[in-house]
Amino acid sequence: MVSPISPSPRVETLARSGIETIPKDYIRPEEELKSIGDIFAEEKNDDGPQVPTIDLEDINSDNDETRKKCHEELKKAAIEWGVMHLINHGVAEELINRVKLSGREFFDLPVEEKEKYANDQAAGNVQGYGSKLANNASGQLEWEDYFFHCVYPEEKRDLSIWPKNPADYISATTEYAKQLRSLATKILSILSTGLGLEQDRLEKEVGGMDELILQMKINYYPKCPQPELALGVEAHTDVSALTFILHNMVPGLQLFYKGKWVTAKCVPNSIIMHIGDTIEILSNGKYKSILHRGLVNKEKVRISWAVFCEPPKEKIILKPLPETVSETEPPLFPPRTFAQHIMHKLFRKDEDEDDDLDKKLNDQSEKK
Structure with a gap:
């Protein structure tokens, strides 16, 4: 485990202090810097591969061929990319706007007001307002507060740490979570049949309606005076089953695809969806959990709303499903609980032999 760096001011405070150079704790390693470019210029670039956009309008069509085509396009994106823009996803635009407005208004509050909701990572309490500590691979801090x-589910929430200001925060976020949970069921059903399984199989394998947990992380990336030296979030794969992301139409997300960093376009009224490690493991690598990172800029604040759909930490053993394994396709991942997988990923605590995820992260580092 990397030794923690001494507590630093909130990134927002640093950004507003008028500094022209960022503290060394935020500067990325030399070998990584050459891959960090101008996010606005890269978002406008139409050359090369583009993150797929999947239209879900026909997800439940009565026409067999129309419905099948929609399902096949989603499955193909999950196999080839592991990330996609979802449009016509069924979540009301008015609700999404409420979620974005309440999140932005919370971060518009003075830092001292937000500190009332501060978490205590040292004590193991990660819920609440915070900034990333250096328990990551590089040992560097990230240019974000969150x-x-x-x-x-509602019974597992702790409303005492939810923001009371703005007034609509609890109501909007609660309804959004319910609608995302329904969308997750639809996506898992398609991914399940795409593996030749019964349509409810993957949902059962990640905890079902009662045990699958949705965690929201609002990422706040302040303007950065030296964006060419920093990252909002360093390269990683999500540990979740699925991740759904909204953003304020400021680019920043990059995906490591076929040996190169690809910048995701800003697609209006879309939800970005990632396949997480959990589904990659269950599918024995057939669905991809793609390496991704977040860039920052000096012109605009970027905010994103990530909702991670996670299995219970100890109740389920994550391993490739028997139907995905054969003599020619042996299991790529050792059995672990979700909690063990998190510890392995975040803190490099390895009670087992090295697995395919380690190889993936190492391979990407060498290519950068």
């Missing part, structure tokens, strides 16, 4: 909390 607010993190469980949003579903």
